[in-house]
Amino acid sequence: MKKGLWQPPRLRIDEEHEGRRATWLELFYDLVFVVAIAELSHNLSKDVSLGGFVGFVALFLPIWWCWIGATFYATLFDTDDLGDRLLTLLQMSIIIALTVNLHHGLSASSQGFAIAYIAARCILILQYLIAGHYVSEARALTSWYVKGFSIGTAFWLVSLFVPIPWRFGCWALGLIVEFITPIGTGDLAVKIPPNMSHVPERMGLFTIIVLGESVAAVVRGVAGKQWDTSSILTAILGVSIAFSFWWLYFDSVDVSPLETMKAGRMKVFLTWLYSHLILAIGLAAIGVGVEHLISNSGVNVLPGNERWLFCGAVALCLMILALINFTTCVLDKIQQGRILSAYRLGAGSFVLFLAIAGSNLSAVVLITLVACACMVTVALDLFTKNQFSLPT
The missing domain is CATH 1.20.1410 (I/LWEQ domain)
Structure with missing residues (x-):
């Protein structure tokens, strides 16, 4: 089927896409996370202590959650059109900025790390808003995600205006809200499950x-x-x-x-x-x-x-x-x-x-x-x- 430069999001859970594989763009997207994991490991290698491990985990969580967010959106809605590719490349640039701020992510660069994370979540929220507008049968699910992720991101936004260590408390609250958001989807996610393969x-x-x-x-x-x-x-x-x-x-x-x-x-x-x-x-x-x-x-x-x-x-x-x-x-x-x-x-x-x-x-x-x-x-x-x- 011939594709135009731009296509509205569509659900990808029908039989036609049951055997869907990762796209070249998704594999390219993964490369920035290879660098992020390497940087996180480098941080831990310099501080092999309980405190160093706790810091490693604290920075690992938002990195992994950014990857999960993009992955689950893609398995439901991506179209691999011009708009989708540009938004993905923008996300990659943001994850690179997130990685740059990992080295001092819990000290001098914590504010820059938070800004990059907020930007990544805003892109995902925008994608779900667009998907909900065009895919009426998924609107209840996308609206739930938008609400939960927006509340979680709001805590990260507040963290920009409070000092350390309270800043990290806002990060934790934001991640907790986002992590429990999928639990409340209930039958919505059952009716629109991610792609099986x-x-x-x-x-x-x-x-x-x-x-x-x-x-x-x-x-x-x-x-x-x-x-x-x-x-x-x-x-x-x-x-x-x-x-x-x-x-x-x-x-x-x-x-x-x-x-x-x-x-x-x-x-x-x-x-x-x-x-x-x-x-x-x-x-x-x-x-x-x-x-x-x-x-x-x-x-x-x-x-x-x-x-x-x-x-x-x-x-x-x-x-x-x-x-x-x-x-x-x-x-x-x-x-x-x-x-x-x-x-x-x-x-x-x-x-x-x-x-x-x-x-x-x-x-x-x-x-x-x-x-x-x-x-x-x-x-x-x-x-x-x-x-x-x-x-x-």
């Missing part, structure tokens, strides 16, 4: 972005240290952990959470969705942890804060993967899903035990134990899925 693919692509940061961290760690047996072994094991998480996540991806949403079980879907935020935070933190383990690969005892960052992030990811796996099995394969989730919980508990009791472990021994726990989990997954696939 597009959303899992987009969530997987963001997971690839943060996994890529783990690989980049290995490269940075090895490049900044003279090669020896311990550093090379640590780097190899770090890559194996990234590969294990890739396997555990993508070997269980399906459309079950969206099926639950269509069945009216909105809370299950939102649990699946928001679990990806925690997973992304954990995977990015693992990359920083591996980089520090490579730097300290020749040290007999790893510093406690670095041990906790690495083991805590790995344990968090394993436990969140257990939750994500369980949400993909609530409609079918319930027994298999519970078994696979139990494997992840068990591995996560073991790694958490290492964080608590591994104060005398060297970096090489610690990462060896963690990598083995991850690889054993993968092996158990393969064995269990093979058992369930055998004819009875």
Whole structure:
């Protein structure tokens, strides 16, 4: 079908778009978030402490939420026309400005960070207003999003006029309002669900972005240290952990959470969705942890804060993967899903035990134990899925 330069938004949930894939523009859009995650990881690498991790999470939340907002609008309404492309490119420019302000986002650049976030949300609100004007059957849903996102953005606007730390309190209130906005959509979202193939693919692509940061961290760690047996072994094991998480996540991806949403079980879907935020935070933190383990690969005892960052992030990811796996099995394969989730919980508990009791472990021994726990989990997954696939 021939397209004009401008087309009004349309719903993209019919059968024609059931097999829709990510567009080239969406993939280009993701590139700015690759840079943002790298900058966030750099900040955490400079301050591997509880305060540094809290700051890392505080800045990660609005970055991820901007990506989610654009992703879910695109899966429902984008037309890939001139107007849509220009607004997307404008959003990319705003996210670049957001990334520029990340370095001192909780201090000197906090006001610039807030302004960029407000601009990004205003673009999304404008897109939903336009979509609601042209797509009458979606107007109730778009109006709900506009109200919720506008209230949340208003808190960020107020933050520009209050000093630190009250500014961050306004940010938190704004994000809370925006995060709970989808919960109130109820039957509106059930009647107009996101595309069944597009959303899992987009969530997987963001997971690839943060996994890529783990690989980049290995490269940075090895490049900044003279090669020896311990550093090379640590780097190899770090890559194996990234590969294990890739396997555990993508070997269980399906459309079950969206099926639950269509069945009216909105809370299950939102649990699946928001679990990806925690997973992304954990995977990015693992990359920083591996980089520090490579730097300290020749040290007999790893510093406690670095041990906790690495083991805590790995344990968090394993436990969140257990939750994500369980949400993909609530409609079918319930027994298999519970078994696979139990494997992840068990591995996560073991790694958490290492964080608590591994104060005398060297970096090489610690990462060896963690990598083995991850690889054993993968092996158990393969064995269990093979058992369930055998004819009875």
